[in-house]
Amino acid sequence: YQNILKSVLEKKKLLAVLIDPDKFPVENAASFLQKVNTSQATHVFVGGSTVDDFVTEILVLEIKKYTQLPVVLFPGDVTQITNKADAILFLSLISGRNPEYLIGKHIKAVSKLQRSTLEVVPTGYLLIESGKVTAVERVTGEKPLSRSNIQEVADTAYAGQLLGMKLIYLEAGSGAQSALTRTMISEVKKTLNIPLIVGGGIRSKQQLDEAYKAGADLVVIGTAFEEHTTFFEELKREKHYESP
Template identity: 60%
Template sequence: MGVYQNILTSILKGENLLAVLIDPDKAMLKNIAGFMLKINQSKTTHIFVGGSTVNGNATDVLVKEVKKHTNLPIIIFPGDVNQITDEADALLFLSLISGRNPEYLIGKHVDSISKLRETQLEVISTGYILINGGKQTAVERETNTKPLSVNHIQEVIDTAKAGELLGMKLMYLEAGSGAVNSASNNIIKAIKNELNIPLIVGGGMRTMEQISNAYKSGANMVVIGTVLEEDEAFLDSLHK
């Protein structure tokens, strides 16, 4: 079964999915074995690999290393075309639908095709919505787009719905890596209410309470990154 089908099946069974995001530019390769051991003992269901900017083939090198230590599906969460690697299982084909920069709506996608053609990656069309998380984040800077205001919930909802109607298979609500404010329960509930596709929520989740509230509000998958970069011991609270 493919990665996307597996996600749908898990959701149908009522499971909450948890993705750990590893940034190839920040990860220490020599520490990966120990880190993945803890990941395997935790409730983590997916590994995301990516970053707004990643040097050269760092993604390829990291995914090869991660694969040695886990059977969890590895999904590329790319900031740019150079992060595509056949070593992973799937790729979130992200369209930054909160912004109006054509490069991140369709441009990079066209540029990636010659590379994608040479891979076996499962490509999952994903709407990517950046909301204001209380500080300027790398996504905003790198893509030269503005996040949607959390005070304009209807615009966020309409953006998500438009993405679904365009055929996107997943919706990713992003407050930005290291956000001060993660997506509120209200905004998650409001979006989930309109969508028939799985909802991923990430950015600024630092406590178990935030994570469990996100699930209760309708998130199917929560993504955490920074909290583990700051304190790996947080994985202990996510023990199976």
């Protein structure tokens, strides 16, 4: 978390590649991570809405073999918690009203977290309407916040900050038809003084840069990399040339 804060202070934008253990063949880890390493990605997030038991741990161990980037759990359920990662986004679905996703799952996670060395980062998670029903909506049974009610989204994010969340994650949902608008991102960013994560439906370098310009500190991309690993080519890490 301190590294994220430092990057925000230095105005360095962050990019997380999201790997969903349910969709990702473990045997692809070496070649996939090689591409991640040459891109501008700064984090690897691991998680999904529905994942079989133990799959996450096997995948995290494999990812760790091929990258030095921090591996952060973005869990859809308690079963996805593994001590082999570096940190966990302790997500509370504050856009919803389902106690299970506000505090229930968290209590069930306690015994695992007490035994782990994971850095736990309290994160206010807001699901925003994206044009189709997303996996998060299906699994949690929670309706997303309306795209047109920006004030409600901004107030919810700010309430999360007041409750002590260390990050706010604005989520359009994996594979969202349309990514979140610049206005939505910038209005939420204006109200916060904690880092803002944005994800869902971002499929091009242009959309990524727009999200950054609007105020996202860290962007999460999953589907675009799953569909075309050539997308990494567009996001090559900038070379730093030494002056002569």
